[in-house]
Amino acid sequence: MTVDWSPDLLPPGRRAETVRRMMGGFAHPVWHCTLDGGENVVIKASNEDRADLFAAEAGGLDALSGIGGLTTPRVLAAGARSIVLEALDPTLPDTDEFWRAAGHVVARMHSGTAHDRFGWDRDGWLGLLPQRNGWDRDGHRFFAEKRLLRYLDEPRVDDALSARDRAGIERLCHRLPDLVPDTGACLTHGDLWRNNVIADHAGGPAFVDPAVSFTWAEVDLAHMLCSGGVPDSFFAAYGEIRELHPDWRRHARILNLRQLLAMLAAGIPIPTIVDSIRELVDTYAGAGGHAERPAARSR
Incomplete structure (x- = not known):
């Protein structure tokens, strides 16, 4: 899916200091952003209204961490065209x-x-x-x-x-x-x-x-x-x-x-x-x- 970067993918009232397209993202493109204030986030986006999809992803992450006890990234925002997550480390130790x-x-x-x-x-x-x-x-x-x-x-x-x-x-x-x-x-x-x-x-x-x-x-x-x-x-x-x-x-x-x-x-x-x-x-x-x-x- 081709999606161009747009500031409206950010959480309301926030702006990005840096934006970097990440590898992967077959279903949706993904960017790593540093927000004003220095917070690092990952943003998955769509050209279409995917509010139900991003809400389901947020709910799934909450279930994995809350019910399942797994570590997941915090969800900062989930809207119609994007989900904004805490940036963790995509590079595995692989040990x-x-x-x-x-x-x-x-x-x-x-x-x-x-x-x-x-x-x-x-x-x-x-x-x-x-x-x-x-x-x-x-x-x-x-x-x-x-x-x-x-x-x-x-x-x-x-x-x-x-x-x-x-x-x-x-x-x-x-x-x-x-x-x-x-x-x-x-x-x-x-x-x-x-x-x-x-x-x-x-x-x-x-x-x-x-x-x-x-x-x-x-x-x-x-x-x-x-x-x-x-x-x-x-x-x-x-x-x-x-x-x-x-x-x-x-x-x-x-x-x-x-x-x-x-x-x-x-x-x-x-x-x-x-x-x-x-x-x-x-x-x-x-x-x-x-x-x-x-x-x-x-x-």
């Missing part, structure tokens, strides 16, 4: 010590936020596309309907997938109870991958760009694992706090179908996405039969 700390705090969040339903009290956003969050007590139905099937009517997905592909995804959704255990709902970041983990002022892990909901903890683990770039020390440390299912890596591969469909729907230019979707569906959807139901683990 085993850092990633172990990240694994510990994510595991504590998952362990301490059990919920009796899946979803959230409002719909949210994953990138520029709505995230459906209606409440449901059935985790498999919630994931199938709100995290997989909801993408099949997105124009780019409809154009890219065949009728056979769609039938395979629907078959996989039907088989989810045999493929992925229901470990109960907990607070999840929802878009947890390497680029959404940054450092706080003390060099510890902080978290940005959430798409929060109460769902399976393995949804966060799936994105961290399958998006790449996260060392095994993160997952080892996570397992010290919250038990990992013996087959969690296989579950992660299946749950990552949600992210593949979301990227396809958003038009992210990765030419192998459709092949990855087909390979996953061919592996796990089956044409019939009944796989052994995996045992659930405690929350």
